[in-house]
Amino acid sequence: MAPHSEVENEEDIVRLPAPEKPQMSESPPRLIIIGAGSRGNAYARALGEATNGICAAVVEPIPYKRQALGRAYIWGDGGQPADGQEFEDWKDFVAWEEARRVKQEAGENVPEGVDGAFICVQDELHKSVILGLEKLNIHIMCEKPLATTLNDCIDIYRSLLPSGASKPPQTLFSVGHVLRYSPHNMLLRKLLLEDKVIGDILSVNHTEPVGWWHFAHSYVRGNWRKESTSAPSLLTKSGHDIDVLLWLLSSPPPNSSLPDHLPSTITSSGARQFFNKHRKPAAAGSATNCLSCPHESDCMFSAKKIYAGNDLRGLGSGNTGWPVKIVVPDIEDYVAKGGQAAGEAAILKELADDYDENTPAEEISKKNWFGRCVWESDNDVCDDQVVTMTWDNDDNASAGDGRGPKIAQFHMVAFTAKICERYTNIYGTTGEIYADSDCITVTDFTKPTRPLDPRKEAAFESKKFYPHLAGGGHGGGDDGLARQFVLAIDRVKRGDDLMTAQEEELGCTIEEVVMSHAVVFAAEEARRNKVVLDFPEWQVRLTSLLDKEDNIMCLVRMLLIHALRHGRAQGNTIEEVLQLASQRQDRTVMWIDGRAPILCSIIRGSIDVNIASPSDHLTKAVTRGGELASVMGQLIAHDLRRGSAQDISRLSPHEVSVGIATEEVAAAIGHSRSSLRGGITSQYVGKPNNNLWRKRIQEESEDHFDAGQPYAKTGEAAHNHRGG
Template sequence: MRREEGGVARRAALPCREGPKPEQYLFTYLRLHVFEAMMATSRQISILIIGCGNRGKRYSSYALCHPTRMKVVGVADPRSSARKELQEMHPMDPANVFDDWRPAAERERFADAVLIATPDRLHKAPAVAFAHKGYHILLEKPMATTPEDCKEIVQACQSGHAILAVCHVLRYHPVVLKIKELLDSGLIGDICHIQHLERVGFWHFAHSFVRGNWRNEAESSFSLLAKSCHDLDLINFWMGGKRCLKVSSFGNVSHFTKGHQPKGASSRCWDCLVEPTCPYSAQKVYLEPAKKGYFDWPVSVVCSDGTYDIESLTDALRRGPYGRCVYECDNDVVTNQVVNMEFEGGATVGFTMVAFTEKLGLRKTTIYGTKGELHCEGGGPVEVFRFLEKEKTTFFPEKVSSVPASLSAHDGADFYLIESFVSAVAENNPSLIQTGPEDTLRSHLLVFEAEKSRRENRVVFLER
């Protein structure tokens, strides 16, 4: 087995009879190393934060690590504790602190850009309003919860000449970029089939999609959009310019229903007789880590008032939504789903999302080509077997720049995302964005068509 660990020259010398040209290996190198050059040359941008929950706070922390690159100048959030916490992180003019985004949008523009990290169903209105004001927009995924709203956001950004970046952080993941580099090089020939698996994690699904903000479609969105629009976006990315022609999908709500509640269970974990034997126990998920001093996500979500101590957490579990029995929640989003796709040229794709996994958020991908197979799990490495040489080669993704802990999620992809957006705004160069408006709209529309197939139990043919 060969091991390739960086160094363009070494990879260019790959002994493949019809292998990639040296310049084709520059893809990941340029995509990642370009950040270092930009950080030394770009101007500081100012940004307004709309919604300072977990994602809003994390992305805003970039300004603390790189104050010459980004400055947070305002915040809008209906929760006073959330506003106060962000104000303490980023001193700002009190006139730029709002309990609603609308007054901020009515003013003359006072920042270069806006980060919109509101709940999913509240994305469209602020995105359209701020685009019309000329703000560049970093928009948390999903773009919106209906095809019509997604299209309206794109149209508003186009008419307002606003740079739009949707937070598909996996597009910036070093492993994802390495896979794209290898596919574009022709190393495994033409793509015939992609098999992609998203393992959500058993307690993560219970936290976010049974007890949490994305549990109920009427209040948020369906789980394929909320959780897996990342993955269908990746599939589109790897397939290049080829269009999906038809899609089918199946899925359902499994296990987290009243009918599966153990005998003798209570409606809350705190006083439940079967809690010691329940893997989804709120005490196990939240209280046990807190007793060891861990108050980061997901424990931080439970302490919604910004007070991080055992007493506040205990009270929240006794009274709040995260202390509920997972078998007595108002969840209605599917726990497992498959999506089958056929692309131009005959390539097929099978995507699976499943809640009941040990691993949390680690994808597993196999891509079958006419000249070889590509395999990758989690953060890599990427293994390629070439049919002609009957040889397996291991490729390691490039990892550059010092990534701060607050933006280290997804192997640093959170950092690469915000860094590319800041650079794009500072340089007025939308090409630095991995997920521009049209590309993101195309992948979102595919998600909506897949869900239509699941609901209507039929194959959906996409418009040409």
């Protein structure tokens, strides 16, 4: 990465000036911003202020947001967008760019295209946008997190590396782990890994103070309040904290040929501790909205105070940016046209929006309710969480190389006065560091400032480092990432090797991106299951998932095992079922009795195949099975109850993810732990060698039925029912 500028020395203090803006090249990189929210605007600003790139176009479905970003960073205030500078949907951009290239090849005069994209849409849309842009072969920077599930991260990995790690990618790729690129953290890594100012690292305590009202805004009322519509808060809020810890503690120093020194164990604890209904003040009564609540004037979480007041960052303080702009995107227009009163009226109108017990859950989850009582919201993410990682002595370890045993603890906490001003204590063999996002204080144990006296507290020489704090977000990390991404694109455009530009400018590969996300998912698994997770063993599972040639856990096979265990399918073994099915024109399985569902139930989150289940439990069992088989959304439980699972026969290869034999899978298919340990379960997990199974999974096929034998919802044609 670009080195810091010259250092200005003072006694016990080192101050570092701002990194210089790169010089514009003859053909500067052109970037499109996909998503004109807070993060899209942050990168658009950084492009102009900190890089040698050009913000060339914007994609945003909300007209006001799209036009505001365009006026600020593309076509200018008072100007109008030219062809190819604004799009409502990313698919419109893809279609336009494909047509532009066709015209260009035909010799027509066309607008310039773009070299890369900043993807800043909602987290759950990242995968579809990345895969959708793949055909354009442009460089991508995706805002963090990469995706909201491990399977989606793996699908993105495969799309970027279709041949696996054996062949390099065709384009640059980065993710919005901006903490790696702040001047503060870049210097911290240098001090630790290159200068060895505290010797080998032994222990780290790192805290992210979210801020009490910031958490209420984003994670109780806002976009990231529910795991089902977003992801765990450890991923959405603190994913780049885990990433920066791995960057400091696992990644080798520059020019090292050693592999990453990954954690040995991971554990986590945390919960939604405060924002629960039982903590609601009695004075609030049955109110669900701040504007109608009798306790509002005394409540620190009052939406009216947070968004319209003057004590925090409300409109009354003169702020029209975040978080006010999140509630009313065009707040500046209201204030410009009607003054402060018009702006406040627009905010209060939005805050008054509420729901009740008759509102469909789908409608509640698909939007934000910024006026909702924080103890009556539908939030379910952790507001306090600790992650502990330990490292064993590495086989390649030698004295002073930092690959010995160590421990790191990360704490994400909502209830703080500080807002995202992270602070870290790092303890080494010869000193310690305290870093607070502004200053890095290094204390050297080898340099006492006075003779040690057992009656007095020891004192040692310390030095303070003050890296430049840029005006952008995350301590200059937004500017830093944008600068390095554009520099990498510029180098590739000028003919430099792509992987060299990726490593030297971005300093992070797609494998490292996936690994840091995997650690977050591993921590969440440890938290939910209340276990200390063996990470090397978990990593074997991850590596297996990343290998495109690895086995597939077939949901059809799993369901047939359920059926066979209870005599619901013709035949007594999988082989007999296959033999009978192969004789049928439509290659389907005949149920013995289509009226009787597979016997399975949900007990404390686990599937029990020995208990007859009501239909809602069957739906949950199918959903759980689909999660384990990584084919969610491909099976309709209602069809299964009717005796048909034909949707499975239509799966194309890219819709089937890999799976491996784990205790969870064994429980789902009714196997004991001894069966798992004995290798029996592994026989039911994988891409079956039988041609019939391969055909049903890999080919687009459809079952055919005689007109006289339609699907039947009752037992009238039970023996004509067919299943997958």
